[in-house]
Amino acid sequence: MDEKNIAEIVLSYEHTQITGSINCDKSFKYSKTNIPGSDDIVDAFLEQYEGCTCEESCSLDSCVCLQYFGAAYTEDQTIKSSVLKESSQPVLECGMMCTCCRQLCNNRIVQKGIKKKLEVFKTESKGYGLRTLENIAVLHFVCEYAGEVINEEEAKHRMAATESANEDNYLIVVREYWKEQVLLTYVDPQKVGNIGRFINHSCDPNLVMVPVRINHSVPRLAMFASKDIIAGEELTFNYSGASRVSLPSKSCIESTKVLPHLFETTDSKVDIRQVKCKPCYCGSNLCKGFMPYDKDLI
């Protein structure tokens, strides 16, 4: 991108700052949270859920929201470390149907929005990135990864378009495992999204994505700090996530090809699927060298 385009534009949304060229190919409409992006994505309220009837704050003894899946947050407004782990419990925050007090209830974090000062900046080799301008302690909420919620067909269509135009990929597929069911949610912040769309992948990240339900059955994708983060540090998450979250890379092209003779046996030729993934520039000691790839999506 032309350096002349960068800098003069400083836009502020929530507690964040978008500095630089958010024009040309990078233009997008800002939305604090998810919006429906396909006709059949209904913003359905959770079934058989009428909210809690707590008076001020909520406790596990009496609050139906906390009893639904279990309490995810602590009294000091952080997420429990067990929830950040793979295959952990779903998270349900108290919402608009609840009688508890918005200010006093401990089960409302993501809905209160970004509290940290964040900034979009130009990285050396990964396009734009997102960094924090203040220290963030482990287990604290940072921001959402918000965008258009779309169906599988639309996701495949958009992935193919991104692929052929050789553009950055923003589409994320969230897999949740619940009662022997797999729930898939597709969120695309390319055209409509929030500051979270600038978060790059790292093989040694400092954020974890957690699907959080607030009023609706479609989850919001919340980023929590998985370690202490110091001011100035780039914010990253692992696009392959725990097993329930994965982001396909636009440049991972799977191909079937005849193998080098080294892999041939005397009996038969072995057919191995080769995956050409996009190189990863996260720079961590744990770097795997390539961006994660979700073969199920394309």
Ligand SMILES: C[S@@+](CC[C@H](N)C(=O)[O-])C[C@H]1O[C@@H](n2cnc3c(N)ncnc32)[C@H](O)[C@@H]1O
């Ligand atoms: C969700 S976007 C992140 C923001 C993006 N860098 C931008 O400028 O808008 C994902 C894209 O960023 C780039 N990217 C993210 N992490 C990367 C990494 N570790 N190494 C190389 N490229 C990365 C890839 O092009 C990927 O398709």
